[in-house]
Amino acid sequence: MRLRAHLATLLLASMAGMTAGSAPALAAAPGFDLSPAQQNRIRGAEDPAAIKAIPSNFAFVAKNALTVGIVVGHPPISTYASDARTVVGFDPDLAQLIADSLGKHLNVVILAWPDWPLSLASGKVDAVISNVTVTEERKAKFDFSTYRQDQIGFYVRTDSPIRQIAEPKDIAGLRIITDAGTNQEKILLEWDRQNVARGLKPVSVQYYDDDAVRSVALQSGRADAILSVNAALAYDAARQGKTRQVGTLSGGWPRTAEVAVTSRKGSGLAEPLTIALNNLIQNGQYRSVLARWHLESEAIAKAATNPPGLPKS
Incomplete structure (x- = not known):
């Protein structure tokens, strides 16, 4: 609970200056159109x-x-x-x-x-x-x-020493954030089970309901990596420039x-x-x-x- 409270405090500090009831502006990543007009939306013909x-x-x-x-x-x-x-x-x-x-x-x-x-x-x-x-x-x-x-993806801070996560042994001993009740959680726990059975260090799994708090956890060094939906994490990486991809796999691993x-x-x-x-x-x-x-x-x-x-x- 202390960790969660600390992260929440950091998040609130980053939002200082917002007026009551206001929402933070949604910033688009380079190359993405988030305008309501969607003038470049592709339209189809009757089939x-x-x-x-x-x-x-x-x-x-x-x-x-x-x-x-x-x-x-x-x-x-x-x-x-x-x-x-x-x-x-x-x-x-x-x-x-x-x-x-x-x-x-x-x-x-x-x-x-x-x-x-x-x-x-x-x-x-x-x-x-x-x-x-x-x-x-x-x-x-x-x-x-x-x-x-x-597809799901592993992402780390841009300055992380982690270069690649491609198989279970690569996550041994890491602190990894993932989403509760999802395919990615099941995969992460299975990889961890295999590692422990081989005598490798266990993973420390972290869960956060708020994406902003999750990001603070990674950037503050309290977590080593995030495993989640690749498309969403890739967008965040392009928008903020604070994270990078170190591996992807099918959300149904070992199946497609x-x-x-x-x-x-x-x-x-x-x-x-x-x-x-x-x-x-x-x-x-x-x-x-x-x-x-x-x-x-x-x-x-x-x-x-x-x-x-x-x-x-």
Whole structure:
């Protein structure tokens, strides 16, 4: 508790001068457009094959619209624009392209992460596009159309002596921040278990609910590295210039994991979504959107409906 209180004090000190009720300005990393206008957003055309595949009895939440649930999390995946209202990022851009492909307007519903399963199952949204990884457990309740690799990354301070983290032995004895209840936590704990079994020093795992406090922990030297979503950490590195990547791996290690557009189980929407995604991959617009948000390394070659997911834990 003393550590957390100390870090919170440092964070508050860094925010001194803000007026009551004000929000800190969101600074874009070089090469990222966080303006609400999004003038360079890529738009698509109707995809006849995808439209034809929509079941005749599928009832969209709103007439002539594709209603997509998005959890506003971290840039460049999804975040608020500089007006603190408009949702921008790769997931909103992809949602727009898919809506265009289906001949629909895009209607975005902002969700909290714990709420997306119920929002989808209850019919509040037609689909969820929010970095949801395909797992066998989730496949029992939802359908999936894949669109991006699930990558996680190790990041350290720019002046850290750590040059590479590529395998379990590289983390022995380190103090590593990660996210509770996530794939990255499971991987970190498994790597640590293997190390301890081999007689190597254990990892000291740290958890923080606040990203700013997490950053302070790393920069103050109270942690050696962060293991989290690679896209978000890469954005922070580009924006602040205080961290650097020392390794990446699949979020499903040792298996390959992919994130997917999520729809209601048996609704019939997954196949049209997959058709639309594959057309976007083939015509190049998919990669153009990835490039717009500097996520080219997470591209997939082909979208799939309900592929094998990560096994049940």
